[in-house]
Amino acid sequence: MLIDSGSLQVADAPLARQSSAASGEPSLSAAAEALWRRRLATKRRACTHIGGNYLLRYLDVKGAVRFFALCVFLSIVITTADTSATPRGAAAGVSATPPVIVVGFLGGFVKHDNPVHSEVQLAARLRKEYPAGVDVETFESYRGAKARQKILELLDADHDGTLSVEEKQDARVILYGHSWGASEIITLARKLKKDGIPVLLTIQVDSVSKIGQNDEVIPTNVAQAANFYQPNGIVHGEREIRPADPAHTRIIGNFRFDYKTSPYTCNEYPWFDRILAKRHTQIECDPKVWDQVESLIRSNIILAGSPSEFTVNK
Numbered sequence: 489m490l491i492d493s494g495s496l497q498v499a500d501a502p503l504a505r506q507s508s509a510a511s512g513e514p515s516l517s518a519a520a521e522a523l524w525r526r527r528l529a530t531k532r533r534a535c536t537h538i539g540g541n542y543l544l545r546y547l548d549v550k551g552a553v554r555f556f557a558l559c560v561f562l563s564i565v566i567t568t569a570d571t572s573a574t575p576r577g578a579a580a581g582v583s584a585t586p587p588v589i590v591v592g593f594l595g596g597f598v599k600h601d602n603p604v605h606s607e608v609q610l611a612a613r614l615r616k617e618y619p620a621g622v623d624v625e626t627f628e629s630y631r632g633a634k635a636r637q638k639i640l641e642l643l644d645a646d647h648d649g650t651l652s653v654e655e656k657q658d659a660r661v662i663l664y665g666h667s668w669g670a671s672e673i674i675t676l677a678r679k680l681k682k683d684g685i686p687v688l689l690t691i692q693v694d695s696v697s698k699i700g701q702n703d704e705v706i707p708t709n710v711a712q713a714a715n716f717y718q719p720n721g722i723v724h725g726e727r728e729i730r731p732a733d734p735a736h737t738r739i740i741g742n743f744r745f746d747y748k749t750s751p752y753t754c755n756e757y758p759w760f761d762r763i764l765a766k767r768h769t770q771i772e773c774d775p776k777v778w779d780q781v782e783s784l785i786r787s788n789i790i791l792a793g794s795p796s797e798f799t800v801n802k
Contacts, residue, residue: 586643587623588660595667600626604756606778629668660792662689670695671703681709694725694771708733714740721767
């Protein structure tokens with residue numbers, strides 16, 4: 489879905505960083521100015537990457553230009569706000585804030601580092617492109633407690649063993665998963681809610697709930713949620729997710745895929761997946777699905793505006 493940038497004027501966006509007419513002094517220090525420029529350059533490169541992918545996928549030049557313009561506009565606004573709020577130590581290069589945290593869960597009993605699976609491949613791409621400022625982790629579907637502990641450690645910027653209100657508010661957490669792993673991210677989001685930690689985005693791919701779990705209702709600490717599913721076979725995903733409170737959570741969509749007539753292409757998967765969960769496996773290795781998952785994650789990384797400057801590898 490394309491967001492129309494309408495009458496947004498990108499050229500007028502940097503007003504917040506212009507010099508103060510009353511004092512004659514710049515609104516940001518020289519160090520903060522340099523930091524502003526570095527952060528904005530990083531976000532613009534990422535906007536170019538996403539806009540280019542949109543153009544190649546949909547062959548819509550006008551749409552790609554609008555998408556890029558809106559992305560740059562939001563990047564300027566967010567970068568200005570982040571830099572204005574950055575402490576002097578951080579502007580000088582000393583970061584006391586947590587990274588954007590991306591956590592993926594695999595389905596079934598699949599190991600967290602199994603390179604055959606799309607969840608692991610996506611994590612590897614994100615780590616390569618964002619070597620600093622973004623922490624990407626993957627876990628088995630039954631390792632929710634371990635994932636929660638890792639998130640708490642990453643948010644503990646001053647390493648005092650407890651999270652302050654400010655450290656919780658600084659959280660920028662993205663969760664994604666497949667099958668039991670997709671259900672686990674909603675369970676984890678609920679636990680993070682009890683911890684007072686917000687979640688930027690959850691993405692469920694053919695979510696299958698475990699006994700005692702509810703993967704349909706998205707808790708109020710989640711800002712946005714997306715659901716990709718296929719309805720066929722013995723094992724199939726949750727058809728519709730809904731917010732516990734629409735005022736707090738936006739459902740991006742429930743996106744259906746159908747593999748009844750599609751040839752099986754997951755040739756590196758075990759034979760029993762092909763027999764017992766053919767369609768359920770196909771959505772996990774479908775690049776069209778994971779391209780969309782990746783685009784959602786990347787756009788949220790950009791708009792999150794990591795407080796510590798993240799770098800992007802070309």
